[in-house]
Amino acid sequence: MPNKIRILIAKPGLDGHDRGAKYIARALRDAGFEVIYTGLRQTPEAIAAAAVQEDVQWVGLSCLSGAHNSLFPRVVQLLKEKNAPDIKVFGGGVIPADDIPGLKAAGIKEIFTPGTSSQQVVDYINQN
Amino acid sequence: MNDLTDKIIAGDIRAIARGISLAESGQPEAVELLKDLYPHTGRAYLIGITGPPGGGKSTLVDKLIKIYREQKKKVGVLAVDPTSPFSGGAILGDRVRMQKHATDEGVYIRSMGSRGHLGGLALATSDAAKILDAAGYDIVIFETVGIGQSEVEVAGRVDTTVLVTVPGLGDDVQVLKAGTMEIADIFAINKADREGTERCVIELEQLLSVKEMDENTFLPPIIQTIAKDNQGTAELTGAIEKHRDYLNSGGRLAEKRKKRIQDEVHTIITNQLDKWAALRLTHDMETRENLDDIYSKKTDPYTVAGDIIKELQI
Numbered sequence: 419m420p421n422k423i424r425i426l427i428a429k430p431g432l433d434g435h436d437r438g439a440k441y442i443a444r445a446l447r448d449a450g451f452e453v454i455y456t457g458l459r460q461t462p463e464a465i466a467a468a469a470v471q472e473d474v475q476w477v478g479l480s481c482l483s484g485a486h487n488s489l490f491p492r493v494v495q496l497l498k499e500k501n502a503p504d505i506k507v508f509g510g511g512v513i514p515a516d517d518i519p520g521l522k523a524a525g526i527k528e529i530f531t532p533g534t535s536s537q538q539v540v541d542y543i544n545q546n
Numbered sequence: 547m548n549d550l551t552d553k554i555i556a557g558d559i560r561a562i563a564r565g566i567s568l569a570e571s572g573q574p575e576a577v578e579l580l581k582d583l584y585p586h587t588g589r590a591y592l593i594g595i596t597g598p599p600g601g602g603k604s605t606l607v608d609k610l611i612k613i614y615r616e617q618k619k620k621v622g623v624l625a626v627d628p629t630s631p632f633s634g635g636a637i638l639g640d641r642v643r644m645q646k647h648a649t650d651e652g653v654y655i656r657s658m659g660s661r662g663h664l665g666g667l668a669l670a671t672s673d674a675a676k677i678l679d680a681a682g683y684d685i686v687i688f689e690t691v692g693i694g695q696s697e698v699e700v701a702g703r704v705d706t707t708v709l710v711t712v713p714g715l716g717d718d719v720q721v722l723k724a725g726t727m728e729i730a731d732i733f734a735i736n737k738a739d740r741e742g743t744e745r746c747v748i749e750l751e752q753l754l755s756v757k758e759m760d761e762n763t764f765l766p767p768i769i770q771t772i773a774k775d776n777q778g779t780a781e782l783t784g785a786i787e788k789h790r791d792y793l794n795s796g797g798r799l800a801e802k803r804k805k806r807i808q809d810e811v812h813t814i815i816t817n818q819l820d821k822w823a824a825l826r827l828t829h830d831m832e833t834r835e836n837l838d839d840i841y842s843k844k845t846d847p848y849t850v851a852g853d854i855i856k857e858l859q860i
């Protein structure tokens with residue numbers, strides 16, 4: 419059996435909106451991936467540590483509170499410090515279009531905003 | 547001996563995580579890794595936490611981690627959740643309850659999908675435990691999937707099995723009667739804040755009273771816990787310690803582990819034979835013809851199987 423794709427879905431910061439994260443987690447499960455869900459209110463440190471322990475290929479961050487500009491890049495940074503720069507970070511939530519280039523420059527691979535279909539996300543993972 | 551082995555023995559988290567993925571993949575390199583690590587195993591104490599879905603297993607594990615960390619022990623957790631038989635995917639959510647330990651260097655938590663393996667664990671859970679053992683974890687906790695009446699595999703894989711049950715499951719101990727009861731070294735009645743706890747204790751005691759006993763039997767204690775409020779959890783680790791002492795006296799632990807080794811070797815043999823047979827039956831032309839001959843009644847399944855087994859020279 420080849421290695422199964424494992425994806426950590428996490429909600430960084432104090433944001434309590436978890437519908438999107440759960441929706442994406444279920445969609446990824448239904449597409450055959452192993453999804454590790456860590457629950458609400460995670461620090462970037464806890465997310466990065468969990469990603470390494472779980473040996474995931476992807477970390478998916480969900481943020482609807484507006485704090486994405488500081489939280490997302492921090493996770494990328496911590497993964498580098500943990501000698502795990504190969505773990506890819508992507509995310510979604512209520513994120514203004516103007517912020518996306520900056521997030522990508524900081525190492526976030528892709529951002530999905532409200533209205534994204536689950537198929538788009540599944541296709542993205544399968545293609546990358 | 548390769549780099550990965552050395553790093554695992556040195557306790558490198560990334561290496562441990564990689565090693566477990568390798569074991570899960572079932573690739574030949576995994577066997578090499580496990581062979582190299584094997585001499586370094588045997589120090590860790592293995593604890594199984596099992597019980598019905600939603601009984602509070604993960605919440606309880608979270609509290610056990612806390613207690614063992616206060617004792618300065620390194621703790622590994624292998625938490626198994628079911629894989630969807632339809633998509634092959636899984637949502638592994640046990641970690642949610644334990645995530646506060648994520649940044650503690652002395653705790654390693656790994657979520658595993660059952661990946662079609664029946665019995666309450668994943669196929670690679672015991673191999674993952676060996677990796678953690680070799681890496682220097684003092685305690686390795688297995689959390690099974692939520693079990694029904696037949697998933698008892700964990701008891702054969704760990705040193706102490708804790709069966710978690712909850713009051714108010716209708717006929718409270720129904721689940722236990724039907725075969726899972728025997729696997730418990732310790733009963734934890736969790737959600738003891740709920741109504742019906744007393745009744746649950748009494749029913750369990752009655753069930754235990756008919757158990758055949760002699761001076762060598764360990765009578766499973768019944769511990770009431772409220773995992774979400776961290777109540778009764780010190781009593782639970784105390785009971786685990788008592789069971790450990792019991793096993794440590796009179797060579798019982800060695801006996802139990804030797805039985806486990808026997809099971810393990812047995813499993814390795816049957817798995818390899820199974821693979822061999824599958825290949826043999828699908829890829830050999832002559833065998834395919836024999837199968838057709840069975841259909842047309844020229845021969846029978848017993849003769850054909852017997853002839854194939856003869857090739858193994860047993």
Ligand code: B12
Nearest residue numbers: 433434435436437438478480483484510511531532533534
């Ligand atoms: C439902 C909702 C709530 C519910 C949340 C229920 C829950 N458990 O999730 C409740 C009522 C609790 C709530 C509360 C609040 N909310 Co509210 N809420 C919403 C609302 C209307 C919809 C969010 C939602 O569930 N959408 C459905 C899901 C499926 O969509 P989604 O999360 O966007 O996810 C999609 C994509 O973004 C993407 N995605 C998301 N995450 C991820 C992750 C990955 C890895 C990937 C690949 C993709 C991805 O894929 C999904 C599918 O398309 C939004 C408005 C909006 N239009 O977004 C406001 C909104 C998010 N809320 C807002 C606010 C301000 C609040 C409160 C602070 C209000 C208050 N003053 O009390 C509180 C804070 C709660 C808290 N503790 O954090 C603001 C946020 C403003 C901001 N970002 O600057 C919004 C945008 C409303 C607004 N226009 O002002 N809220």
Ligand SMILES: Nc1nc2c(ncn2[C@@H]2O[C@H](COP(=O)(O)OP(=O)(O)OP(=O)(O)O)[C@@H](O)[C@H]2O)c(=O)[nH]1
Nearest residue numbers: 599600601602603604605692736737771772773774
């Ligand atoms: N009332 C009460 N609820 C509890 C107690 N312990 C845990 N819970 C709750 O029970 C629910 C399930 O807890 P988990 O720890 O996830 O249970 P689990 O057995 O690990 O569940 P699965 O792994 O899904 O089978 C959660 O909502 C907990 O908060 C308790 O002692 N009392």
Ligand SMILES: [Mg+2]
Nearest residue numbers: 603604640689
């Ligand atoms: Mg659980």
